[in-house]
Amino acid sequence: MLKYLLIISTVLIFGLFSGFVHSDEVELSAEILNLEGDPEYGEYLASDCKTCHKVKGSSPGVPLISGVDRKDLIIALHAYKQKIRKNPVMQMMANRLSNEDIAALAIYFEGLK
Amino acid sequence: MKLDRRNFIGTGVAIAAAMAAPTVMASGKPRVVVVGGGAGGATAARYIAKDSKGAIDVTLVEPTRNYYTCFFSNLYIGGFRSLDSIGHSYGNLATEYGINVVHDWAVGIDRGSKTVSLAGGATLNYDRLILSPGIDFIDGSVDGWSINAQNKMPHAYKAGSQTELLKAQIEAMPQGGVFAMVAPPNPYRCPPGPYERVSMTAHLLKASNPTAKIIVADPKPKFSKMGLFQEGWGSHYSGMIDWIGSEFGGGNVSVDPGAMTVTIDGEVTKVDACNVIPAMKAGRICEIAGITEGNWAPVSGHTMQSRIDENIHVLGDACAQGDMPKSGYSANSQAKVAAMAVRGALTGSKVFPAKFSNTCWSLVDTNDGVKVGATYEATDEKIAKIDGFVSKTGESADLRKATYEESIGWYSGITADMFG
Secondary structure (H helix, E strand, C coil): CCCEEECCCCCCCCCCCCCCCCCCCCEEEHHHHCCCCCHHHHHHHHHHHCCCCCCCCCECCECCCCCCCHHHHHHHHHHHHCCCCCCHHHHHHHHCCCHHHHHHHHHHHHCCC | CCCCHHHCCCCHHHHHHHHHCHHHHCCCCCEEEEECCCCCHHHHHHHHHHHHCCCCEEEEECCCCEEECCCCHHHHHHCCCCCHHHEEECHHHHHCCCCEEECCCEEEEECCCCEEEECCCCEEECCEEEECCCEEECCCCCECCCHHHCCCCCCCCCCCHHHHHHHHHHHCCCCCCEEEEECCCCCCCCCCHHHHHHHHHHHHHHHHCCCCEEEEECCCCCCCCHHHHHHHHHHHCCCCEEEECHHHCCCCEEEECCCCEEEECCEEEECCEEEECCCEEECHHHHHHCCCECCEEEECCCCCEECCCCCEEECHHHEECECCCCCHHHHHHHHHHHHHHHHHHHHCCCCCCCEEEEEEEEEEECCEEEEEEEEEEECCCCEEEEEEEECCCCCCHHHHHHHHHHHHHHHHHHHHHHHC
16 A cells, blocks of 8 residues: 655755755655665665764755664655755765665765764 | 894893794795785785784884875875875884885896895895785876976876975965866876865965966876766866866877977967876886786786786785776775785685775865775686765765765774774
């Protein structure tokens, strides 16, 4: 059974580097949003993210993703994958991620408090 | 029983205890030696040490105590970064991750006995060796230039004192003087690097020496982000930069460091500062190890293992892998694949399919950043490009500023990923 959730948004202040506000532009099924990720696999995939995203602390231009709520990360990555969010680096990185990859990354980064 | 210096415990009680239990003294752990502490080597050492949680003995051999990244060194030339801000020490890798950091030169590799010999006389044993030595220059590739002339005409393609020297020479140019660059042939470290350097030199000169001229002699007909750089040179530094590509004789070049002249296609020009970036090859230790074919060390993209010796992995600029550009980001990406493969081979940890990515940011002028990037996968033949993007000409000032800010974040991220 697929129940589509419409993710209601706060306003995207600057569409390119919007951080992890919910977007009203991405529609995800409950199945995708609640997919159980494998944190070990997520840790492996995350090594790609850590070239730019520091594990501790953020930098101008690259937001902190450690400790971010799992669902916010899933929404953000799908929004990049669907080219709704505009940053070309993130669109490219998200483009090769499957639903399972995104779930694994999200559960891993959520755990980095 | 072999005594390992690092396991030798320095108190009488501990020694007595250890003697009673010899297995404590013999290391027994698999050993990894990493040669080169840049974006490939430092990352690989850190990931192996971090993820094996002490199960693998990691030694990192790097001659410099303070490592200056080649990436962002052009921003130092342009005045956007201090030299200190691109310098990094290995303290965290030693203290936080337990890596045995040895500041020495690797001068010999015996692949039969699996040993690395160091200039200081020590010998290191390895089960797996990771070579990430970066580049060396091909002798005689620029007529008239040799490494002996690097103070007169710096390459500044290994960051640190060479970069300082080049910047000082640009700053010392007389009003209306001439800066020349001899650009390298493909393949070479950091494809947009020479052109970002031209941009940063122009930025520096525009403020202090606005009538100065920049001549670039290039053996190539085109270069990375060419449209973006040329757009920026036109809008920010109009009339200042003369790029002479191969179609106009840019490859027919010789230099005279004594007379400070550059001859391009028969025309002699007196120059006040000259940056010679020669043709490149894998760091010399790869040749010494006997794992090069031509100028580079071929590797399998699945594991970054040498095609010639499966106990050696080669990372970054030194390897021939396929489609990835020679960049710090690429080396960092390859290091993670190699670290996973090495841990899998030595401790049986899980190995996932290799994935790679790269992005190269360049600064054209204040808040005018551009970028190019791609993702890659391993095939049996090579590392193959999957997808990519490049900044577009005519982008808004806001987008260019955001791209520059992103590059600052990337620098902070990758150096934390390398040095802990």
